[in-house]
Every structure is written in structure tokens, then in C-alpha cells.
Amino acid sequence: MHRVQVLVVGGGPAGSAAAWHCAQAGLDVCLVDRARFPRAKPCAEYVSPEGSRILHAMGALETLEMQAAALSGMVVHAPSGDRIHGEFVARHGFRGFRDRGLGVRREVLDTVLLDRARAAGVQVLEQAKVEQLLQQPDGTVTGATLRTPAGERTMHAALVIGADGLRSVVSRRLGLAHQSRWPRRVALVAHYRNVSGVGTLGEMHVTRRGYVGLAAVGDGLVNVALVVPRRHAGDMRDGTAAYLTRWLEAHPTLASRFGGATRVTPVRATGPFASRARRPWHPGAILTGDAADFYDPFTGEGIYSALRGGELLTEYALSAVRASSRDVHVRALRGYERARQQTFGGKWRVEQLIGMAVGMPPLLNHAARVLSRDRDLADLLIGVTGDFVPPRAVLTPRTLLRFLGWAARSPFPPPCLV
Numbered sequence: 001m002h003r004v005q006v007l008v009v010g011g012g013p014a015g016s017a018a019a020w021h022c023a024q025a026g027l028d029v030c031l032v033d034r035a036r037f038p039r040a041k042p043c044a045e046y047v048s049p050e051g052s053r054i055l056h057a058m059g060a061l062e063t064l065e066m067q068a069a070a071l072s073g074m075v076v077h078a079p080s081g082d083r084i085h086g087e088f089v090a091r092h093g094f095r096g097f098r099d100r101g102l103g104v105r106r107e108v109l110d111t112v113l114l115d116r117a118r119a120a121g122v123q124v125l126e127q128a129k130v131e132q133l134l135q136q137p138d139g140t141v142t143g144a145t146l147r148t149p150a151g152e153r154t155m156h157a158a159l160v161i162g163a164d165g166l167r168s169v170v171s172r173r174l175g176l177a178h179q180s181r182w183p184r185r186v187a188l189v190a191h192y193r194n195v196s197g198v199g200t201l202g203e204m205h206v207t208r209r210g211y212v213g214l215a216a217v218g219d220g221l222v223n224v225a226l227v228v229p230r231r232h233a234g235d236m237r238d239g240t241a242a243y244l245t246r247w248l249e250a251h252p253t254l255a256s257r258f259g260g261a262t263r264v265t266p267v268r269a270t271g272p273f274a275s276r277a278r279r280p281w282h283p284g285a286i287l288t289g290d291a292a293d294f295y296d297p298f299t300g301e302g303i304y305s306a307l308r309g310g311e312l313l314t315e316y317a318l319s320a321v322r323a324s325s326r327d328v329h330v331r332a333l334r335g336y337e338r339a340r341q342q343t344f345g346g347k348w349r350v351e352q353l354i355g356m357a358v359g360m361p362p363l364l365n366h367a368a369r370v371l372s373r374d375r376d377l378a379d380l381l382i383g384v385t386g387d388f389v390p391p392r393a394v395l396t397p398r399t400l401l402r403f404l405g406w407a408a409r410s411p412f413p414p415p416c417l418v
């Protein structure tokens with residue numbers, strides 16, 4: 001039996017950030033992950049400019065920048081052929097912590113972050129899978145049982161942080177998991193070499209058969225992430241690799257760019273992914289990262305939210321661990337729920353609007369037609385996805401009318417923000 005103040009389940013960006021911040025705040029932390037690192041994770045591997053602020057605070061940014069590709073913005077190709085081109089440095093005047101995003105392989109990112117957690121004093125156990133939670137008769141979580149290569153182990157904790165991703169066992173065991181009905185999409189991800197024409201812009205190509213993202217991720221590699229409606233899974237009967245190859249070959253402009261390319265990693269599949277916990281806490285436990293919520297990969301949001309969630313939860317974790325009574329403990333966890341709502345609420349709305357447009361080609365075609373002629377608005381939107389432009393900048397009625405093409409362009413900065 002082992003006892004710690006905080007047990008973090010999951011060593012992805014959410015778990016490492018939560019563990020690092022809690023350890024820095026003076027808590028005794030153990031992090032467990034069922035995997036052995038470095039481990040791959042199906043992901044388009046883009047980190048937003050504001051994500052770099054947290055990576056810097058954790059002492060990870062310099063190491064990562066040496067192994068990553070720099071991304072200056074994003075270009076979205078709509079089914080109609082119109083292009084939305086937005087860059088992080090723009091006339092709106094908002095600036096991120098860095099003027100660029102990062103394309104970085106998850107094997108690299110997650111291993112560097114886990115090492116930073118270790119350096120902060122976190123006890124890290126790899127190949128330790130949480131199977132059950134320990135709970136008191138009133139339901140309060142008091143720890144977990146782990147399956148390790150050496151056998152079963154029990155770990156007691158004043159607080160369990162569920163950072164164990166989309167199919168979080170912590171969330172499921174507590175009855176908090178909720179899989180959304182829409183959108184139901186699945187993803188196939190692989191790395192390629194020698195894809196022609198890949199520059200410093202991340203690319204999204206949206207078609208009626210799904211969308212594919214391309215981005216440089218350092219070391220001459222390009223991440224290819226295809227997302228298709230789940231009903232297409234039946235067409236993958238001869239294998240995900242064959243399906244991905246066929247999909248790219250059938251694309252009118254991408255086929256020639258992949259003519260001389262070689263796939264250098266297996267095709268990894270995941271999905272469906274839209275899920276949101278009913279609430280991000282339960283007495284004795286809190287959820288962060290994908291375990292708390294994830295919508296759709298289109299905006300490349302998850303890593304920033306995972307890092308930011310770890311940063312955000314620390315003060316509430318401290319209060320919950322040191323609480324003198326169950327009531328005080330629960331009050332701290334409710335505070336965490338409110339803080340998440342305040343921090344991420346606007347962003348969730350923007351993501352849902354974008355997700356809706358991506359799932360409805362006529363709507364996306366319309367938005368692309370408007371945005372291809374309104375570069376300022378495209379830059380503003382890319383800034384929101386880069387986490388340094390506040391979502392309220394695009395959620396004003398006037399800006400929404402601009403998206404619909406019903407309002408004239410306005411000079412920057414937007415009057416509502418000055």
C-alpha cells in the first residue's frame with residue numbers, strides 16, 4: 001500500500017501538466033500511466049502559440065522547439081475550392097506568447113513533459129494501469145488499484161486526477177462519462193516523408209467525405225490526419241492503411257503531392273471522439289484534458305486545453321487536498337468546475353460553430369467564400385484557435401453577421417474590445 005496527496009492517472013499533456021503544477025505547489029504527487037514512454041498517440045500534433053506559454057513555464061519549450069516545426073498559421077481548403085488563409089501575426093494586434101505554433105510529434109512532446117514532471121519531484125510509474133477506484137461508502141474516491149508488470153498495487157490519495165484521455169476509466173467508474181451523439185467521426189493518423197509543397201502553414205482539406213490535415217512536425221516528417229464520418233468505417237474492411245491511401249489518391253489536388261511520398265509510421269486509428277463529462281469532478285476526484293471534454297480535432301485544441309487545465313486545477317487541488325471537511329472539499333471542486341466554464345466556455349462555443357460548418361459543406365463553402373475575401377476576419381479566427389485572441393472577439397453579433405457575409409468589413413481593432 002502506498003499513500004500520496006495526489007494521484008494523477010494518465011501521463012499525456014493533461015496529466016504531466018497537472019502533476020508538474022501540483023508538485024510545484026508543494027503537493028506530494030504520483031503519476032501513473034498504462035503505457036511505456038515514448039508512446040505514440042493519434043493526433044495532428046499542432047500546439048497553439050499560447051500553448052508555448054505553458055510549455056515555457058514547465059521548462060520544456062526550448063527542448064521542444066529544437067525538435068519541432070514552426071507553424072505560421074493555417075489554410076483551410078473548402079469543398080468549393082475557396083481557401084481560408086489566416087496567420088498568427090496579423091493586423092488585429094493580438095499577440096500570442098510565441099508568434100508561431102508548433103508541429104511536434106507526440107512521442108517527443110509527451111516524453112519531454114513527463115520528464116519535466118519527474119524533475120519537479122513527481123513519482124512516475126509507467127506500465128501501471130488503473131483498473132478500479134477505491135471509494136468510501138459515501139462514494140468519496142480515496143485512491144485506485146493498479147495493474148503493473150509486478151502485479152496488483154493499491155495507491156491511496158486525498159485527490160485522484162483523471163487525466164486518462166478520451167475513454168477515461170476514472171470518468172467511467174464515477175458515472176461521469178458522456179459520449180455526444182454528434183459529430184460521430186473517426187480518425188486515421190500517420191507520418192509521411194517527401195510530401196510535396198508542405199510549408200509553414202498547417203493545412204486542412206475539407207471534402208464531402210471528411211477532412212484531412214497536413215502539417216510539418218520536424219525532422220522532415222509530415223503528419224497526415226484524416227477524419228471521416230463513422231459510417232465510413234465499413235469501407236476500412238481491407239485495412240486502415242489501404243483506406244488512407246485510397247482516400248488520398250482520390251483527392252483532386254493531394255494525389256499528386258503524395259506521388260513521391262512514403263508513409264513511415266503505422267496508420268493509427270481512433271474515435272469516435274466527441275465526449276464531455278457530465279461534470280469535471282466527484283468527491284475525491286477531478287477530471288482534466290480529454291477525460292473532461294473533447295469535441296473534434298479540427299481546431300487543434302486538445303493539447304492547449306490539456307496543458308491549461310493542468311495549470312488551472314492546481315489551486316483547487318490544493319484546497320481540496322487540505323480541506324478540513326467534506327463540504328470544504330466539495331466547495332473547492334465546484335470552484336474548479338466554474339473556473340473551467342469561465343476559461344473554456346467561449347472556446348467551446350467557437351469550436352462547436354466551426355465543427356458545425358465542417359459537417360455541413362454548403363455552410364463551410366459560404367464561410368470560405370466570405371473569409372477568402374476578408375483576411376482580417378480569417379486572421380482573427382485563426383487567432384482564436386491559436387488561443388491568444390479571446391473568443392468574444394468573434395462571438396459578437398456583428399462579427400457573426402460578417403461570417404454570413406451580411407455585414408461590411410470593419411477596421412481593426414474591433415470596437416468592442418478597445
Ligand SMILES: Cc1cc2nc3c(=O)[nH]c(=O)nc-3n(C[C@H](O)[C@H](O)[C@H](O)COP(=O)(O)OP(=O)(O)OC[C@H]3O[C@@H](n4cnc5c(N)ncnc54)[C@H](O)[C@@H]3O)c2cc1C
Nearest residue numbers: 010012013014034044045046130165187289290297302303
Ligand atoms: C485525430 C486527432 C487529431 C488531433 N489533433 C490535435 C492537434 O493537432 N492539436 C491539439 O492540440 N489536439 C489535437 N487532438 C486532441 C489531442 O490529441 C488531445 O486533446 C490530447 O492528447 C489530450 O491530452 P490528455 O493528456 O488529456 O490525453 P491523452 O494524450 O490521451 O493521454 C492520456 C494518457 O492516459 C493514459 N491512460 C489511459 N487509461 C489509463 C488507465 N486506465 N491507467 C493508466 N493510464 C491510462 C494513456 O496511456 C495516455 O498516456 C487531436 C485528437 C485527435 C483524435
